[in-house]
Amino acid sequence: MHTPPFSGSIAGHGGSQAVAVARHHGIDTMFTLSGGHVFPLYDAAVSPEPTVRLLDVRHEQTAVFAAEAVGKLTRRAGLAVVTAGPGVTNVVSGVATAHFNGSPLVVLGGRAPDGRWGQGLLQELDQPPLLAPITKRASTVHATDAIAAAVDDAFLLANGAHRGPVFLDVPMDRLYDQAQVDLGPRPAPADRSPDPGAVAEIARLIGEAERPLFVYGSDVWMDGAEQAALAVAEELGIPVVTNGQGRGVLPPGHPLLATRARGAAFGRADLVVVVGTPLDFRIGHGLFGGRDGAPLAKVVHVTDAPEQRAAHLTLAGAASGDLTAVLRGIGDAAKPASSVAAWRTELAGAAAAAAAGDAAALASDADPIHPARIYGELNRVLDDDAVVIGDGGDFVSYAGKYIEPKRPGNWLDPGPFGCLGTGMGYAIAARLSRPSSQVVALLGDGAAGFSLMDVDTLVRHKLPVVMVCGNNGIWGLEKAPMQLIYGYDVITELTPQTRYDEVVRALGGGGELVTDPGEIGPALRRAFDSGVPYMVNIATDPADVYPRKTMGV
Structure with missing residues (x-):
C-alpha cells in the first residue's frame, strides 16, 4: 500500500517540518553521521520525546546503503540524512547504487546558509547537480514553509513506480527558521492499470511458443507481485529463472524453478518474458536463444513503468504498469502449447544434473x-x-x-x-x-x-x-x-x-x-x-x- 500525501498542520523549525512528514511516510529510523548543518532534524527526532530512531554510522555511504536496504526489504523508502559538502559527496556511490537498483530512497542533505551564499562559506557547494543524473529528482528548498511539501513530494516520488532515490537539500538557515505550515489534500497517485491490448498480445505469444520462459527480477518483489508471479507460472506451467530480489518467488526445489538450468533455459528458449528487471548484462542484454542452431528467442519486457522498457533491441511485446495486474491478465488469457510439457522436463533434467554436479564442490x-x-x-x-x-x-x-x-x-x-x-x-x-x-x-x-x-x-x-x-x-x-x-x-x-x-x-x-x-x-x-x-x-x-x-x- 502506498502512503497517501501528507495532510495537516505543522508548527516549528524546518527540521520539525521534515521529520513530521517523514514519520507520516513510515520512517522510524534516520540513518546519519553527525553534522551541524542538519542539527534541527536531530532535534525534531528526539524532542520533546524520541519519535524517530537516530542511527549514526562511521561513513555517510553506509547511511545511504542502510536506508536503501530498508527500501529493498520493506518496499517503502528509507531515509538518510547527511551534512553539507563532503557529507553529500560521500553518498554519491550509494545513491547511484539505489538508482540502478530501483530502490526507494530519500536523502536529505545539509547546505550552506542562503543568507551568506557566495561568500566562501564552510562546505558551500551547489549539490543537486552532482546528484541529478542518478536520482528521480535533486533539488533545494529555499523557504522554511516549503520544506514539508518538498519532503512529502520526495517520499511520494521515491515510492512511486519506477522506484528510485530522491535528493533534497535545505540551507542551514532555512532549516533552523520557524514556520507554521498547513497542507491540504493533494492528488492521489496516477492509475497504473496496464494496457489490456498489450497484455493480450503477450498471452498470444505465449500460446504460440514451444519453449517459453519467465524471468522474474527485483521489481516483482518491490511491486508486491510475488504471489501473482508464482501463480501465473504454476497456472501456465512455464519454467522460471529468477534474479535479484526475485530470487525466492519460486522456492528451492519447485519443479518450475530453472535457475540452476539457466544456460539451457536462456540458450534454448524461443520466447522469454522478462518481468521486473532490465535487459542488462546480467541476463545477456536480452539476447536469448541461439543454442544448437536455434534462432534467437522472441523477447517480451514487462516493467512497472513505461520508461523502463528496453530500447536497445526489438521487442516482440511489452506491457507496463502494476505488475500484479499484468501477470494476472497474462494468466487469465494465455493458453500454452502442449509442447511446454516437454520443455519443462528438459529444463528439470538440466537443473537436476547441475545440482548433482555441484554436490562434490559443496x-x-x-x-x-x-x-x-x-x-x-x-x-x-x-x-x-x-x-x-x-x-x-x-x-x-x-x-x-x-x-x-x-x-x-x-x-x-x-x-x-x-x-x-x-x-x-x-x-x-x-x-x-x-x-x-x-x-x-x-x-x-x-x-x-x-x-x-x-x-x-x-x-x-x-x-x-x-x-x-x-x-x-x-x-x-x-x-x-x-x-x-x-x-x-x-x-x-x-x-x-x-x-x-x-x-x-x-x-x-x-x-x-x-x-x-x-x-x-x-x-x-x-x-x-x-x-x-x-x-x-x-x-x-x-x-x-x-x-x-x-x-x-
Missing part, C-alpha cells in the same frame, strides 16, 4: 578451502526467513550460484552498479527491518576493506549479524582477467589470511579464523549463537576463481 575437503564448501555448510544452518547479503566479487558469485533463498526479498546484493561496500549498511538495515530473522553478510576480503569499520555501528547499536568473509588474499575479479589479457597481473594481491576477525573483535564483536574445511560448520553455529556481530573469516584457495564465459572486460 562437500569439498580441499585444503586450501574451496569457496563452495562454505555454502554447503551455510545452507545447512540458514532458516527459511534468513536475509542473505552479498558484498564481493568471486566469493559472492559462488553465493549466487549455491544459495537459493526460500522467500522473495531476502537476497540483497549491490546490483548492476556493482559497488562494493554495501555489506555493513545492508546488514544494519536487515537487522532492524527483520529483527527475528538470521542476517548473514557475505564479504569478499576486498569488499571488507570498504565498510568493516561500521562493525563499530553494529556493536554500538546492539545489532548482531553474522559476517562470513571469503578470504583468498586477492582481487579475484581482476587477477584472472589481467592474466588472461596480459599473461601477468599487477596490484591484484592482498595480504593472505588478513585477520579481519580480529578487527571485528577489536571493535567489540566476535570472530575467528578458519583454515580447516571441517571447522566451517561449527564456526558458523558459534557465530549464530553468539548474539553479537561475529566474523567467520575463512581462508579460501586463491586458485579457485569463479568460472565465467566472459571475464567482464
